[in-house]
Amino acid sequence: MNTYMQNFTKYLKTKANIAEPDFQLLIKKVEFRNIEKGEILLRPGEVCKHSFFVENGLLRSYTVDDAGKEHIIQFGSENWIVSDRSSAFFNEPSDLFIDAIEDTKVVLISSDFLNEASEISASFRNYNQIALQNHIRHQQKRINLLLSASAERRYMNFIKLYPDLTLRVPQWMIASYLGITPESLSRVRKELAHKNFKPN
């Protein structure tokens, strides 16, 4: 089973520093799934029952406005966790879609798993606490960028956070994540090329 969950195993053992006996107990409580490109894991109105740890592949969370336009909240590639944390924690309906942009292998983490892991392992409890604080920090920065930053700054921030996604997702999805039009994204990339392209 563990060969299917190499990254998740590393996440528990190395990052969350879970001891071997606890790991053996906990690994039995997660579920592994192959998700096909386009498959929807969460719809608005549903309560989010799981966090999705991405073994490999690519997920995204997004909303759809009244005009039918998609607004991407988050991308999740290898080793990222995609979820609606508040829906899961408060047991309330989500506003989000979560779906797969590529064929994706995910580990399904339930709230029960998180509770149990926190109970039996102090180091996991600490790690999860820091992860939550990181999540809040990231959300705050993202709100600030969306409210105040230029299209170029938003793009520069994006390529730092997700270096290889420019090769994996279409331009319109990146524009949607950045809250700018595809035309603005194209202009930013053109200006960067103008500044940085030095033919040899």
Next chain:
Amino acid sequence: MNIKNIEIVVAPREPHYVGDGFRVHNFIPSGYRLDMERMDPFILLDYNSPFYFPPTDKPRGVSVHPHRGFETVTIAYQGKVAHHDSSGNSGVIGVGDVQWMTAASGILHKEYHEEKFSKEGGYFQMAQLWVNLPAKYKMSAPKYQGITNSQINKYQLEDNKGVVEVIAGNYNNVAGAASTFSPVNMLNARLEEGGKADFSFPATYNTALLVVAGEINVNGTQTVAENHFVLFENEGEDFNIEATKKSIVLILSGEPLNEPIAAQGPFVMNTREEIAQAIRDYNLGKFGYLEE
């Protein structure tokens, strides 16, 4: 005669789409035992077996994408494809033509079915190869060779039973049309039924063939059907083919570079750090710009 035997015959995998214009069977690197290290310097082979595309006003193809560290070679058997790149090169290749693009330090390009072909629809059949570059040329300037069929030298086979087109390298003292950065032989044998051709390459070269059309017999021992790929052993030098039906055979033989390979998506370099650098450079516009 020091016979070069077949190591393995590989059947085509299920096709997948590259963009919406190329319906390809991948042989290298995902085919059984056809990984980049084994096939070095041929690091990718996608084969679009004959496929009918209905008429459309919006040309099908692959939108703007980058490459660094290798060369892309497109060989057209049916249909026409148009190319544009960030170095300002563009061109259309049609039946029998070859496009040899050296991405080297970095290029953006797009490839679409040619406009008139798209409007009329028709059968499309192409092979695309990625040929790896030696480390010392990976960051050299990009280059484009649009090679028409009339520019490709041909060796006439016995009894007028066919020709061998020398795309690159050498065949019986006929020189290839394309310039290469390491020893590469790339040949198209177009054989009538009963046509025969002999080949000889150094044992150390990685050598293979693809039956693009028809059916052949290799070394008088093994029949190989259309769309099948043959990898030869790295022992012996000489092999022969005989067309049991009218055939087209793509023959590849190259000296292995024997350098480390780090590959991710459209970049093939020698180290992971060079891949990370390629991604950073691409994101920062250092490959230039090309309109969608």
